[in-house]
Amino acid sequence: MRTVAKLIGAAILVACPSGLAWAQQAPDGAPLRETVGYDVTPSLSPSPLSPSNATTTVSPSSVPQAMERMDEGAVADVSLGTLYAGGDFGTGSHTSIWSSAVGARLRLGDWKLSASLPWMRIRSRSTIFTGIDATPVLVAPNTSPIKRTADGFGDLTLGAAYTIAPEGAPVEVELSGRAKLNTATKSSGLSSGENDYALGADVSVPMGRVIPFASFTYRFLGDTATYRLRDGPAASAGASYSLGSDSFLLASYHYSRAATRFVGDAHELFAGASTRLARTPIRVTGFVTAGLSSGAADAAGGVALSYGFGSPR
Template structure:
């Protein structure tokens, strides 16, 4: 959701929800529903972000809240029956800075994020530890098309039961402008599994985002399709954001 949540406002607030389902290579079905409240403050080329998810996970496996409310599958089939766990997950705080030389069409964004364990390990939604990530996005506009590549590296806190693996995640894709207020986006995404008990995730992402005319509201919808045993078979989501200050289309 990070790249498709573009904004030219000084501040924006969002509410998004996503539903994912699949076996994730475990042999039993898992369903994940996550809704998140988000806030974003733009200070020149710098941006500060915060998001807090509410999650409902129904699974036989052990799954934790990850950075930006991304579920982290830790171990398969750790319960004899499917259990339902719900509640608020962990808070994610982030900061980024855009480097965009006037003489170049290339834009580079450097970012850092921290997942703060606001939920306890006892909740079944959190590792009970903090996680961190550093990332770089590179994009360049060519007419209506903006291709991009991104890379991040996660540092995961170990739990009392599992030693989690630090590792990379990467994306590549492009957005296509449908006008001044709307765009399409398609990308491929990879992330390394948190333990050796599950497979790495490979998936395709597609989304569309549009600003409602004469309104500060932007509506975004998206879907994913899993390409590996470690990814959800499919997921879909919807987000609404409201921007304030700057140019918001009114």
């Protein structure tokens, strides 16, 4: 399966040259992006799609990409978001994570290409790496007698997704693949030094103003010289509620398997709100989380801004 994942990662690299260029131009902490065209009008679904199936752990990159829907046709957007998360993650010692991310996204028909790059600051006694979409991956608890601070640019994430939405069908499906590339410097202490990959599927069912959704992702994590990381699933389920053509609320439950047996799996609740500023291509998104297990942050919160290029429907 790792071989398959690496092949998929190579295909994503070939498919995302423009996304990579955007990541370099735009300032996982995690990539964030949204376009004017993301906004849904009455002729389409009344609210955005469900959270990204690429990762079920909240990050300043995954939230804006997930919570804003791109319009049909070739549309691009860039985003910038920031997040703070804190908790002991079951280690008995508090960890604080600041993460900011810039991202870019391009929609070509049913295809969507994306790229994101995070800047992170982690203060902890534990070993924590940058994961796909700048989600933190706790590898081992209390590996240092004192708290250490690691900061700098994390690893770049490239993604490709294909949307299946048959005309007249009540269900919309998105299939995706993502690759996290080792671009962080070794001295930063933020990267495992290996590439990670993920395959996912997201299913949503528009029901008037409400859109229930469920997503599943399987992640392939590269082993390091010190740690053998576990491949495993992540999943989420929830619903969005439209407040109009430009604003909506979203609530969901998230799960992800721990990268090692030294820490617990993550279970958390997510709540967010997003709105487009009147007569502008700018969207503002805010969100909070509450941890339900030792493997998740006790609490997290963040905000993101996105700017879309293209004609809104």
